[in-house]
């Protein structure tokens with residue numbers, strides 16, 4: 001029996017969302033590893049910088065690949081608390097990234113006075129990023145709607 005066209009579209013969409021979520025969870029595991037391996041600069045710096053870049057371009061990827069107009073405007077999800085909470089958490093994460101880069105630059109110049117700040121902000125980043133991923137997971141559409 002042929003696969004119904006609409007169903008197929010939803011199915012592949014679901015698999016794509018599942019894939020992106022798995023990818024993001026993998027980058028989280030890598031970030032935790034780089035957090036505890038901060039002394040190994042050759043590992044810590046490229047890993048953290050790459051994850052920051054991935055996070056920066058993730059919204060671009062979503063806009064290009066998802067039917068955001070249908071969800072946000074047609075389904076009026078723009079009015080949902082969950083979307084706004086997710087959005088605000090992303091902004092918090094970006095703000096922490098800016099602060100983290102500023103302290104990282106000082107550490108690289110040999111200024112150790114910011115080490116404790118860099119560490120504390122690092123913990124904040126791990127918490128904020130976990131919450132971003134969790135709220136993203138809760139926004140995934142079920143397949144059979």
Ligand code: HEM
Nearest residue numbers: 035038039045048049100104107108115118119122125126
């Ligand atoms: C582009 C981004 C980043 C750069 C360039 C950077 C750079 C550095 C440098 C140079 C150090 C000192 C390493 C040493 O002791 O020799 C360091 C330490 C550290 N970084 Fe980063 N970092 C970045 C992002 C992050 C992020 C996102 C986190 C947390 C999620 C983080 C957590 C830490 C921690 C916990 C330490 C150890 C601090 C301590 O010694 O108490 N860093 N980082």
